[in-house]
Amino acid sequence: MKPAEPSPQVKLPYFDYLLELLKDGNEAVAKSFGRHVHWGYWENPKQAMLSTEDFGQAAEELSAQVCQAGNIHNGLDVLDVGCGFGGTIAHINERYVRMGLVGLNLDDRQLERARATVTANGHNRIEFHQGDACALPFPDQSFDVVLAVECIFHFPDRAQFFKEAYRVLKPGGYLALSDFVPKKKLLPFTRMKLPDWRFYGKCNLQFSADHYRKLAALTQFDCLVERDITVNTLPTYRYLRKLAMHQGKIASTSAVAETLGAEILSRLALLSYVIYAFKK
Numbered sequence: 146m147k148p149a150e151p152s153p154q155v156k157l158p159y160f161d162y163l164l165e166l167l168k169d170g171n172e173a174v175a176k177s178f179g180r181h182v183h184w185g186y187w188e189n190p191k192q193a194m195l196s197t198e199d200f201g202q203a204a205e206e207l208s209a210q211v212c213q214a215g216n217i218h219n220g221l222d223v224l225d226v227g228c229g230f231g232g233t234i235a236h237i238n239e240r241y242v243r244m245g246l247v248g249l250n251l252d253d254r255q256l257e258r259a260r261a262t263v264t265a266n267g268h269n270r271i272e273f274h275q276g277d278a279c280a281l282p283f284p285d286q287s288f289d290v291v292l293a294v295e296c297i298f299h300f301p302d303r304a305q306f307f308k309e310a311y312r313v314l315k316p317g318g319y320l321a322l323s324d325f326v327p328k329k330k331l332l333p334f335t336r337m338k339l340p341d342w343r344f345y346g347k348c349n350l351q352f353s354a355d356h357y358r359k360l361a362a363l364t365q366f367d368c369l370v371e372r373d374i375t376v377n378t379l380p381t382y383r384y385l386r387k388l389a390m391h392q393g394k395i396a397s398t399s400a401v402a403e404t405l406g407a408e409i410l411s412r413l414a415l416l417s418y419v420i421y422a423f424k425k
Contacts, residue, residue, distance in 0.1 A: 156343070157299070158345075159346070160182070173197050173388060177201060177204075178230075181208060183295035183323075184381040185200050185207055185380065186203055187378075187380050188377065190380050193384075195384045200381075208236045210323075210374065210420055211321050211420055215291075215321030215422055219241050219244070220243040221290055222244075222247075223245070223247070224290070224291045224292065225246070225294070226281070226296070227249070229250065229255050230259050233248075233292060234248045234273075235262075235263045243268050246272070249276045251278075259273050279305040279306050280309065281310070286315045289318050290321065291320045292320075293306070293320075293323075299348065299349075311364050314425045318424070318425045320423045321420070323418065323420050324421070325417070326352065326416070326417045327352075327410075327416055327417075328416070331410065335350050343399065350416070368421065371420075372421075373418070374420055375414075378418045
């Protein structure tokens with residue numbers, strides 16, 4: 146069977162890189178990013194072991210933290226937007242029952258892996274759909290929870306996504322997400338034109354905490370959780386360097402520059418990793 150081609154709208158070189166390594170059977174990459182493609186969360190960052198197993202568990206725990214913010218429990222209908230390889234859907238599927246789980250992504254290649262690796266357990270139902278986060282292909286009031294784990298910065302319009310999430314949520318439903326959020330003093334620099342490297346694709350890192358609060362009010366969401374977990378995610382950067390050394394080569398110059406830039410800004414408390422939860 147011919148491998149799926151990326152959608153013309155999808156330009157994420159880091160997924161191209163990961164998919165190629167996964168196709169080649171790279172064990173370290175499979176353990177690190179074959180399920181979740183996001184940063185890790187360590188409750189005690191100073192105790193991070195930085196093995197592939199440790200990072201895999203930390204990535205699992207980050208999904209758990211977002212699910213906790215979204216008040217995930219048994220018997221819900223959940224939409225994971227920007228679902229990647231289906232890791233968060235798999236996480237919920239393995240821990241809860243009577244769930245209706247739907248993953249949405251623009252890139253068919255990511256969905257192809259999700260469908261091949263994530264199978265419904267017990268009384269759960271799982272579906273994966275190709276679609277646009279800003280034009281969700283679902284009826285009004287279809288879901289109890291909408292998730293967006295470390296992907297909203299790729300969406301072309303956060304405001305439109307919030308409107309769509311509000312539309313498809315049932316009354317009392319939750320929108321939970323994680324995002325890289327700049328401090329006010331960093332905002333002018335995020336608007337500067339930089340070299341068009343974009344190993345991580347087009348990322349809008351110009352949305353501050355104040356922007357989120359105003360957007361929540363505009364779309365009639367109540368903001369219940371605004372939790373800065375930057376410190377808990379910092380071991381990710383050390384692990385990425387270790388993994389790159391293990392591979393014997395770097396993905397690209399832009400991969401190094403963009404990742405190092407995010408680390409420096411995070412350690413200087415200019416860029417925060419934040420979990421949000423909003424209630425309809």
